[in-house]
Amino acid sequence: MRMVDLIARKRDGLPLTREEIDWLIAGYSDGTIPDYQMSAWAMAVLLRGMDDRETADLTLAMAQSGDMLDLHDLAPITVDKHSTGGIGDKTTLVLGPMVAALGLPVAKMSGRGLGFSGGTIDKLESIPGFQTTLDGATFRRLVREVGLAVVAQSGDLAPADKRLYALRDVTATVESMPLIAASVMSKKLAAGADCIVLDVKYGSGAFMRTLGEARHLAQIMVKIGQLAGRRVAAVLSSMQQPLGQAVGNALEVREAIAVLRGGGPPDLVELCLVLGSELVVLAGLTQEPDEARAMLQATLANGSAWAKFHAMVSHQGGDVRVIEQPDLLPVAPVQQPLVAPCTGYVATIDGMALGLAVNALGGGRARKEDLIDPAVGLMIQARVGDLVEAGHPLLTIHAADESAAAQVAPALLAAYRFSDQPVAPPALVEAILR
Structure with missing residues (x-):
């Protein structure tokens, strides 16, 4: 088999066999398939998908690429x-x-x-x-x-x-x-x-x-x-x-x-x-x-x-x-409030925008080798459905310095949408599949 052929097959929306998936995972595990080819294959999967059989085969191949723990000598059930x-x-x-x-x-x-x-x-x-x-x-x-x-x-x-x-x-x-x-x-x-x-x-x-x-x-x-x-x-x-x-x-x-x-x-x-x-x-x-x-x-x-x-x-x-004494946990030197630009009910909060802002502050990674600043982040004061007055805090930015806080503030403000009418908070749990 050749990795380039499997990339092309998936790029064209064709399914891979169990044997091909096993070969792919074994090769990536032992280093014979490089990151750049695996990246191309992953992008092809993102764009073209996999059927349920392929997904199950991929799951088992990855699970079996190393040790399979058996904990029953420690407890009857975990x-x-x-x-x-x-x-x-x-x-x-x-x-x-x-x-x-x-x-x-x-x-x-x-x-x-x-x-x-x-x-x-x-x-x-x-x-x-x-x-x-x-x-x-x-x-x-x-x-x-x-x-x-x-x-x-x-x-x-x-x-x-x-x-x-x-x-x-x-x-x-x-x-x-x-x-x-x-x-x-x-x-x-x-x-x-x-x-x-x-x-x-x-x-x-x-x-x-x-x-x-x-x-x-x-x-x-x-x-x-x-x-x-x-x-x-x-x-x-x-x-x-x-x-x-x-x-x-x-x-x-x-x-x-x-x-x-x-x-x-x-x-x-x-x-x-x-x-x-x-x-x-x-x-x-x-x-x-x-x-x-x-x-x-x-x-x-x-x-x-x-x-x-x-x-x-x-x-x-x-x-x-x-x-x-949780106050001994890492603390960001700058804690800057982000205030509401108007009076109204919080209609939506773009969670992805908040997560990306935390990454930009140093709380996440852009590259595998990036170090994380554990102290930075956000404390949310206004949630969906809350009535906020203009000038009152929506959240507090915890940053390493004022410049970092200022850089993420516009994106954080754009993450909030407001309504003149009351807004019902979203349900926390929608369904349970058993």
Whole structure:
């Protein structure tokens, strides 16, 4: 086989066979297929798509490109959650401890920022000393002893996906639905979780812009998981505005800590309860979603979820003084309000524009090798449906200097649209596919 032929086939909208996909992934994994050819193939997939059979074959090939974890010697059942990415999405930092506090081990491989969307690993690395790269033995020990470990994707787990994941971020191929589905599910299958809940987001702050696209992606991923013998559910959640108030790595860690200590923004709490309830039911702790919800609420009320987060940070080398006193997390030297130009109701917020602004401030990457400033970001004061007065803050820009804040301010202001008439806030959860 020749890679150029597979690129041409996909460019022309023709399907690839399982053997061709296996050959492609094996070659990219061992370095015989270079980045520039894989970039061309990914762009062809973005433009021409893949059918369900190709997507499933790609998923399995990427999952099998490295180790396939079996965690049943540690626990009879393990659970995992994945979000397709959105602005201000820090649910893993809250949901993982909540579920682990109920005795369901969470062995999670998470990613870094992708496109305009932040990554869980970047957020956790805002905590000084926190180790996101662990060897397999240490990872397994933490799952056994703590019941919760969140680490960067191991080089031995779905290594083809790890390379392709980073490549997509810098080649404008993030939005490809087959590549998203295969990337998500290859990691989930390789990481060994028995029960998986998928948070599939749609809206201006998500890669899936419409509810229809999100539903299609969710259906593909649920089908892949079921064919692989896993228990899977998908929650379709709105990203028509940021989740919570914080957008940016250290800012989002602070907000997650606030939820684990019994506070935090209601929408973040609610989404974690919805996602967590699905996991609790999938794992068989109860068959009643309302009972699952009450169990999870109790972990916040009695402090057991916070204790799990504290234990995870401690065992992964993080400075626990920083999470006990969140003001010790990185703080941007400039905090500049962005004020409303008129009086009115907030009609829409362009989440992508907010995410790109955070990237421009230094909170994300334009290239794989870029370093991240954990302190920068945004704190949202005005949300969809809110009545704001002219001159009142819409959000606060957290920047390294005044020049950086001034550069992103026009785009941030353009992200807001206003109405003279009251506007209903968007529903947080649209549907659950089981």
